[in-house]
Amino acid sequence: MGLARNTLLWISENRKLRQALPRYAFIRRAVSRFMPGEELADALRAAEELKPQSINTVFTHLGENVTDEREARKDAEEYIDALGQIQRRGLDTHVSVKLTHLGLDLNEKACVDNLVAIVSEAKTVGNMLWIDMEQSLYVDRTLDIYKKVRMEFPNVGLCLQAYLYRTEKDLEGLLPYSPAIRFVKGAYKEPHTIAFKKKSDVDANFFKLTTTLMQHVKTGSKVVVGTHDANLIQSLQARAAQLGLSKKEYEFHLLFGIESNEQLRLAREGCSVRVLISYGSFWFPWYVRRLAERPANVWFVMRKMFSS
Numbered sequence: 001m002g003l004a005r006n007t008l009l010w011i012s013e014n015r016k017l018r019q020a021l022p023r024y025a026f027i028r029r030a031v032s033r034f035m036p037g038e039e040l041a042d043a044l045r046a047a048e049e050l051k052p053q054s055i056n057t058v059f060t061h062l063g064e065n066v067t068d069e070r071e072a073r074k075d076a077e078e079y080i081d082a083l084g085q086i087q088r089r090g091l092d093t094h095v096s097v098k099l100t101h102l103g104l105d106l107n108e109k110a111c112v113d114n115l116v117a118i119v120s121e122a123k124t125v126g127n128m129l130w131i132d133m134e135q136s137l138y139v140d141r142t143l144d145i146y147k148k149v150r151m152e153f154p155n156v157g158l159c160l161q162a163y164l165y166r167t168e169k170d171l172e173g174l175l176p177y178s179p180a181i182r183f184v185k186g187a188y189k190e191p192h193t194i195a196f197k198k199k200s201d202v203d204a205n206f207f208k209l210t211t212t213l214m215q216h217v218k219t220g221s222k223v224v225v226g227t228h229d230a231n232l233i234q235s236l237q238a239r240a241a242q243l244g245l246s247k248k249e250y251e252f253h254l255l256f257g258i259e260s261n262e263q264l265r266l267a268r269e270g271c272s273v274r275v276l277i278s279y280g281s282f283w284f285p286w287y288v289r290r291l292a293e294r295p296a297n298v299w300f301v302m303r304k305m306f307s308s
C-alpha cells in the first residue's frame, strides 16, 4: 500500500482530525465533487437529473460509528423518510446503510431493529436496501445480520470486498441464501495478513467472486459490479455474455462524480447502471477514503485551497 494512501486512511480514522478538518472552507469546497450536497433534497435533485440518462441511483445518508442509540434511531428514521420521498417522486432509487451508523458498536439488537425498520419500509414501497461492508472487524457480525434479515426479506443486499482473502469462503456460505451481492474492491486500511495488497490480485479476486455469483443469477441471486475500473468492467461484461446473462440481469454501481463518462457509456449500451449518491453532514471519513482511492485527488483539494 502506498505511503499516501496509508496516510490518508490513517487520517480518515483519526477522531481529532475527523472533527477539525471539515471546518476548513477549502475542504468543504473540494468535497462537492463527490456529493451534490448535505441535504436529502440535494440527493433527490441529483437523482432526478440522472434519470433521463437512464441512470438510476442509490442513496447513502453519511455516518458511521455512532456513539448514541438515539442518533442511530434517528438515522433509521432519516432513511424511512427518504424512502417515502423517493416513492412520491417516482424515482428508482435504492438505499444503502452502514451497520455502525445504525448502532452496531453500541447494541447489536438495537442495530438489527433499526435495520429491520428500514428494510420493512423498503419492502412496503417496493424498494431495496443494501448493507455496506465496513472494516474487517465488522465482517462476521455483518454477515450474520445479513443472513438473519435475508431469511425474512427478499429486498436486502450486501456488499462484499474483493481485497479480503476470506471473501471467497464468505460468498460460499452466502450462496444458500440466494444473496444479492454488490462486489467492491474494499476501501479501508487492512493488514497484509488478511487482505491482498497488489491491485492485480484484488482485481483477479473481484473477477473470480463476481463470475462465481453470476452463475447463480438464473436461480435467484443478484450481482452488482461496484467499481469504476474500466478494464474490470469490460472483462466482466464479456464473461457475463459468455454465461448467457442479458445486460439487464446484473447491475453496475458507481459513485457520484467518479468516471461519469463510464456511467454514461454503460447506460447508453443498455446496461443497468446505478450511481450511489451520498448526502449528510458527517462526510469527512468517507471523503478521505475517496481521496485515498486516488491520491492524485489530493492535488484537486490543493487547487481548491488556493482558488477563491
Ligand SMILES: Cc1cc2nc3c(=O)[nH]c(=O)nc-3n(C[C@H](O)[C@H](O)[C@H](O)COP(=O)(O)OP(=O)(O)OC[C@H]3O[C@@H](n4cnc5c(N)ncnc54)[C@H](O)[C@@H]3O)c2cc1C
Binding pocket: 131, 132, 133, 134, 159, 161, 184, 185, 186, 187, 188, 226, 227, 228, 229, 230, 253, 254, 255, 258, 259, 276, 289, 290, 291, 293, 294, 297
Ligand atoms: C457503489 C459502490 C459502493 C461501495 N461500497 C463500499 C463498501 O460498502 N465498502 C467498501 O469497503 N468499499 C466500498 N466502495 C469503495 C470500493 O471499495 C473502492 O474503494 C472504490 O470503488 C475504488 O475502487 P475501484 O473499484 O473504482 O477501482 P480502482 O482500481 O481504485 O479505480 C479504477 C479507476 O477508477 C477511478 N477512480 C476510482 N476511485 C476514484 C476516486 N476516489 N476518485 C477519482 N477517480 C477514481 C480512477 O480512474 C481509477 O483508475 C464502494 C464503491 C462503489 C462504486
